[in-house]
Amino acid sequence: MSTLIKVQEVTKWFGKTEVLAGICFEVKERETLCILGGSGGGKSTLLKVMIGVLRPTSGTVIIDGEDTSKLTDSQWDRVRRKLGVMFQSGALLNSMTVAENVALPLEHHTKLDQETIATVVKIKLHQVDLLHAADLRPNEISGGMQKRAAVARALAMDPKILCYDEPSAGLDPIATTRIDQLITQLKTTMGMTNVVVTHVMESVQRIADHVVMLDKGKVILDGDLDDLKASDDPRVRQFRTGELEGPAIGTTAPQDYLKDLLM
Ligand SMILES: Nc1ncnc2c1ncn2[C@@H]1O[C@H](COP(=O)(O)OP(=O)(O)O)[C@@H](O)[C@H]1O
Ligand SMILES: [Mg+2]
Known part of the structure; x- marks a missing residue:
């Protein structure tokens, strides 16, 4: 499958805080990518950079062959048509x-x-x-x-690509399973490329073809479900098993910046 999105050396600073510290990965056409990580790890920020709501401080995102760092805001609007974004219910x-x-x-x-x-x-x-x-x-x-x-x-x-920020937030397990089925069905029936930010391990196991895990603004895992299972990185293991004690993924309190997502 060809590459649809390339995230290249993306950094994002908010004031004096570096939230994304040189992120690189690729999204292939017709795959479901899950972006994982603890609260405050930079997942929503990364998603916003990928959909052009935020500009990266440095680095670039290439979407369907177009280097978005070279685009004006109105050109970005055209590229954004290729991206659908699923907001939380409040939207x-x-x-x-x-x-x-x-x-x-x-x-x-x-x-x-x-x-x-x-x-x-x-x-x-x-x-x-x-x-x-x-x-x-x-x-x-x-x-x-x-x-x-x-x-x-x-x-x-x-859109060619659907992005979801925490699609199962606030849902019970049955409704979560239903959303997961829908995400997979859009891929298998329409060839949708899915980018899903989540911290629900069961969902990841159901839907992911590709997993990128973030911790403190860096990619600590980029692979498939087998790589996720096999990793002996203590931070990955902690996430996988849902342990609350451990090397701690993320450092800051969770915050909801969903409003920024409302384009
Ligand atoms: N617009 C913003 N202004 C300042 N700080 C922000 C902004 N958006 C996010 N942050 C900070 O960036 C960090 C990562 O946030 P976020 O991307 O929302 O993490 P996650 O989605 O993984 O929980 C947090 O420390 C958060 O406080
Ligand atoms: Mg978030």
Whole structure:
């Protein structure tokens, strides 16, 4: 499979803090990459750099052959069309129905007529098995359904790559399994490339073709599930077994910068 994203020597500083310290890895077409690591390890920051919400301090991200460090903001907007992003449930607007939420990107970015938009929305809702909830508001459906609605919205513009930040945050195990199945199904049925930030080990085992683990802004593992299992790096082992005591992945308190993700 060809390479779709190349992250090259990416650093990101916030003031005097280096959050990403020279990150390199590649994402292949039609794979599910899981980005793992403890809270505050820089996962969301990395995802935001990959989708162009944040510019790296140095280094670059190549998307589908385009060096994004050389792009103006409006050129970045064009490249960003290749990327869908799944926000947490809060990003759905409760003042609108599920269908209207999914229609938003189409209304914003295209000149399609209402009938075409309604048809596309139906297809996307059907893909995530939510057609029956089209006319409900996000606060009238379960957390798992909200996540699936967010996936439908991320699919609206037919991206090549779908990025998810903690897709199973706040979900029970059954709803988590369902989201995992959807992520894998999008890959196998549509050839979607998935980039999933998560710290749920069971999900990683279900969905990952490729695993990149971060600790203190550095890549400490880049491989597949067998490499994850075989690693005797104590930091990787700690994550794998979910031990709370150990060499400690991440150093800072968890923070939610989801607002920055709202483009
Ligand atoms: N916009 C920002 N301004 C300042 N510090 C930030 C910002 N975003 C993230 N950070 C800091 O960067 C570190 C990594 O955060 P984050 O990428 O959210 O980690 P993770 O998603 O792995 O939990 C944390 O110490 C966090 O406080
Ligand atoms: Mg995060």
